[in-house]
Amino acid sequence: MPYGVSQYYKSLARSQDPDNDPIAAQFIPRPGEQVLLPYESGDPISDKQYEAAPRLIHHYHDRALILVNDRCATYCRHCFRRHFTGSSTGRLTGSQLExxxxxxxxxPQIQELLLSGGxxxxxxxxxxxxxxxxxxxxxxxxxxxxxxRIPVVMPGRITEELADMLGRYGAMWIVTHVNHPREITPEFTRAIDRLVSRGMPVLNQAVLLRGVNDDEGVLEDLMRGLLRAKVKPYYLFQGDLAGGTRHFRTSIFRGLELMKHLRSRLSGMAIPTYAVDLPGGGGKIPLHEGTVLGVFEGWYHLQGPDGQVYRYPHEGDESSFGGET
Known part of the structure; x- marks a missing residue:
């Protein structure tokens, strides 16, 4: 992954020590990125397996993903699309769009289009x-x-003109990526207000990150803060098995404990779906007692939407859930 951070997002860090600041941890490279485990990949959710055309990913029946641009205003060190993001493939070309x-x-079964990248x-x-x-x-x-992630890392980009243009496309939903309550600033809230005022609902997809938000109080403040900013918490993702991101991943057991805490403290509106993209292109599943079958020989066994059992490494120390053999 290349290094790059907006001046605005950099200013949110109270320290430039990524081991002690949850904002710095998301944009400053650490030595752990050089540690590549055998089960990690630059394409952990198998985008390439479902490529219907260059930059068009058709994995799920009624929706498809278009990789519009490989650039970001800030490169997240936990990025799962490392095979593409910042890779110098550039913008979508006219011939690719055609x-x-x-x-x-x-x-014609495709009814939803996700525009992402980069x-x-x-x-x-x-x-x-x-x-x-x-x-x-x-x-x-x-x-x-x-x-x-522009509302989080470069909120000034959300201009009145941009909001007007996006608002002309009837069913336009904005999905942003806020991981920590300190990212919910007045600038972020103003950017969201511009989008919401044009009729665009805003959802948030957070990633559960060790040392950033794997804490009951931090997640509680994050979800409440999102609602106050008119953003619906949508997903809380378990870390994908992207190369060099082991130092960010918590165990699934820890994620289940955190979700139990949130359900005891927050309204249904504030509760995201805790989910994982199954390794090897198995698809996205919610993580709960019905899909986490247990830990066997160091691997979680997860029930996929196709009825198959998928493995995800048990990298943490918690063992309070399921049976281990």
Missing amino acids: EICRVLSQR DPLMLPDGELQVILEALTEVNPDYIFRMAT
Whole structure:
């Protein structure tokens, strides 16, 4: 992963020590990134396995992902799309967009399009509008999800003009990525207000990160803060098995304990779904007592949506759930 951080996001860190500051930990590289485990990958959720056209990922029946741009305003050290993000593949080209539209026209079951990357809002307004116009020509009723960390790391990018443009595409949902309550600043809240005032709902996908938010009080403050900012907590993801990210991952047992705490303290509106993308392209599943079958020989056994059992490494010390053999 390249190093890069916006001046705004850097200013949120109270220390430049990534071992002692939850903001710094997300943008300052650490030696642990050089430790690659045998079960880790640059493509841990198998994007390439489901590539229907260059930059078009069709994994789930009714929705597809478009990798609009490989650039980010800040490169998260826990990024799971390391095979693509910051890889110098650049922006979506005109010919790639034409091919994506051709494939989409042949797959009418696709009703939702996720625009991600990298960060799609790193594109100028005009380029982004060209992409949205081309996609709506294929199907004017697409439900769009704009996956972006820009409100968190560069909130000034959410201008009135950008919000106006995005708001013209009827079913436009914004999915942002807030991991710590200190990221919910007045600047972030103003950016969200601009989006919400144009009729765009905003969801949040957080990642459970060791040393950043694997704490009951931090997660409680995060979820309440999101609701106050008019953002619905959507997912809390268990860390993917991306290369060099072991130092960020908690155990699934710890995640289950944290979710139990949140359910005892917060309203249903504030509770995200705790989930994992199964290794090897198995898909996304919620993590709870029904899907976590137990720990066997150092591996969690997880029940996938296809009924198959998938393995995820048990890397923590907790052993309060399930049977270990």
